[in-house]
Amino acid sequence: MKSILHIGKFYPPFYGGIENYMSELLPLTKGSEYRVSALVHQHKITPYSDNETIEGVKIYRAACFGSLMFAPISPWFLRDVNHCLKLEQPNVIHIHMPNTSAFWLLLSAEARKCSWVVHWHSDVVGDKPKWFIKMLYPMYRIFEKAVLKRAERIICTSPSYCDSSKPLANFRAKVTIIPLGLPRSNSKTSLIRASEEQKLRILVVGRLSYYKGHRVLFDAIASLPEPVQRCIEVKVVGRGELFQELNHHLNRLGINCVQMLGGVSEQQLNDCYAWCDLLCLPSIERTEAFGLVILEAARQAKPALVTDVQGSGMGWVVQNDKTGWVVPSKSPSAIAEKLIKLCEQPKVCSDYGQAALKRFESNFSIESVAQQTLDLYESIFADKK
Structure with missing residues (x-):
């Protein structure tokens, strides 16, 4: 069975766009051929790491001491990375960026033996970046570039974002466009649109x-x-x-x-x-x-x-x-x-x-997105044959 380890910032019950997307995607990519797990941060301040299983997906939560400039403070993240690598023995590490903790992977000899997929959700520097982001980005960029260089595949969510992203400019040959997705079904609504209302x-x-x-x-x-x-x-x-x-x-x-x-x-x-x-x-x-x-x-x-x-x-x-x-x-x-x-x-x-x-x-639909993600993994395995 092939093993996929996702690296993210947080996971539900923490509410966030990337986190909710991960919670929809991961259960759909596990099955008879794939075992799926994720290493994220505790969303509450605690010096302890723990784990749980949600919808058949093992979620490891690393100790976290809050955040600084939007980045989780998790000084023992490398320890948790190596612990997960030992237990899960992943074939692919799927890294959701931006996430400063992902840079610890560069220091792990075991992580470097795996294939890396970078999921590029957004650039760090926007049109009007905060002063501290603008000041610190040159240092961040060194590690960001190293992760992108190490990755075998990069997922971007739209062609337009890929074309406009400066960090991805030198790595577009690696990029595959896979959009975000949602489940087709949704909970029933209790309001009915009044057809006679003209507003x-x-x-x-x-x-x-x-x-x-x-x-x-x-x-x-x-x-x-x-x-x-x-x-x-x-x-x-x-x-x-x-x-x-x-x-x-x-x-x-x-x-x-x-x-x-x-x-x-x-x-x-x-x-x-x-x-x-x-x-x-x-x-x-x-x-x-x-x-x-x-x-x-x-x-x-x-x-x-x-x-x-x-x-x-x-x-x-x-x-x-x-x-x-x-x-x-x-x-x-x-x-x-x-x-x-x-x-x-x-x-x-x-x-x-x-x-x-x-x-x-x-x-x-998230089902379509999950299949495209699985196809991406299979392309990596095919390249290694």
Whole structure:
């Protein structure tokens, strides 16, 4: 039986995009031919390492003393790496980046005997990096480059992100595009869309951070003629450091059609998807690497309105004028113009939503993504024959 060891930051019950994706992917790649395990960090501060089995996947959690500049502090991670290597004897180490703890693999003689796959979720340096990231990245880059050089395969989630990534520029011959994915099935929703309701219902989901572009959307709504404003309703889901600032901005604009919901439960989020006519993701930089919420909407037959951020995968996931709409980034007027047209043609959301669902089932189901990942592993084994 072949063994795959994943290296990640955290794993559920810790909530995060990469972590949730791993929890969906790993159980689907285990079976009669593959044994799958993962080494991550404890998501609570503790000097102890432990392990558990979740859905048939062995999860090793390394001791962690918190985080510094978004990086888990785990001084004994190399010890835990060697412990996992001894127990699991992996053929492939699947490394989810960015993750500073993955650099410990470079110091492990046993790890270097394995094949490495780097899963490139995003670059460390965005369009507007924090000052400490900008200052420390040259040192980080040395180890990052060493990991990429050592890897036999690199997974990137979209062609556009791969083409725009400077760290991947010298390694594109190794890159395979495998998108993120979600399960086809989803829990039943408790809200039913009222067909007689004429308002255009817009949902925004994501962390309340500057790169998500909430202010651009709010400015677009404020610029709409009053009759159009009365025809739309917006719900914003998410926590983040800009919650109060965005509320103040709404008050200054005098907008009353936007409801800030904050954090919600999984069932409440599902209800929000059922309630809406479309998802809006008005992000302003490529820190929005993929936009997993686009898939969450698509599997409920809801289209997405996104922006054409250069290098982001959003404009690749959404097919313009087919499964949604792609408008210029940082442009309130472009969003406003599209909203006016959608208010005039409410049925188009339903038609595009069905197209989005069909594309999701064909290209972005987690079952399809898992199979592509297994095919990648098999290509490595074939090369070694």
